[in-house]
Amino acid sequence: MSSNDYSSTKAGIGSSADPDLLSNDEVYDECDQAQWVQLSEIASIRKRAEQMNAPERHPDFDGIHCLDCDEPLVKGRLSLGKIRCVECQRILEIKQKQYSS
């Protein structure tokens, strides 16, 4: 198997090429690509999770009421360092997702 045969296989031209080599090559490339996509996805998900879990601060936050709708926050969210209620946080995340894409 010369290097010339290999490149024609990769381009999908050599129909008479060794089928084992063809499939191996394709699997390797797809695997590589999928892995890269997966890694970058994991990185962005992790980053987002860190941002979501980090205690939030805002000059207008009074420590009790939702920053956006002024509804009092439940203790669970206050203890997590959240400054918005569940609904406002959800809306905010939808907006952020739209901005980032």
Ligand SMILES: [Zn+2]
């Ligand atoms: Zn709210």
